[in-house]
Amino acid sequence: MRFLIFLLLIGCSQINKPSTKDTRLDPNKRDWEQVYKQELISALENDDEVAFYFFWRYYLEERYNNKLKNLK
Secondary structure (H helix, E strand, C coil): CHHHHHHHHHHCCCCCCCCHHHHCCCHHHCCHHHHHHHHHHHHHHCCCHHHHHHHHHHHHHHHHHHHHHHHC
16 A cells, blocks of 8 residues: 555656756847846835836836837
8 A cells, every 4th residue: 555655656756857948038039028027016015116117117118118119
């Protein structure tokens, strides 16, 4: 019985070996407005005023840049 429980615990585990290509980010494909928006939401949820004011500037800049891109 103990052997069966041991097999179930060991048999269900997965080994994931990430490579460097899994973590490589392309900043041009990233939607920075969404990233900053999520950071703002997180800052509000955690009552972190410093983080909110830090990301607010970058969020407004990205929003403005995206609006300019849409006008072209």
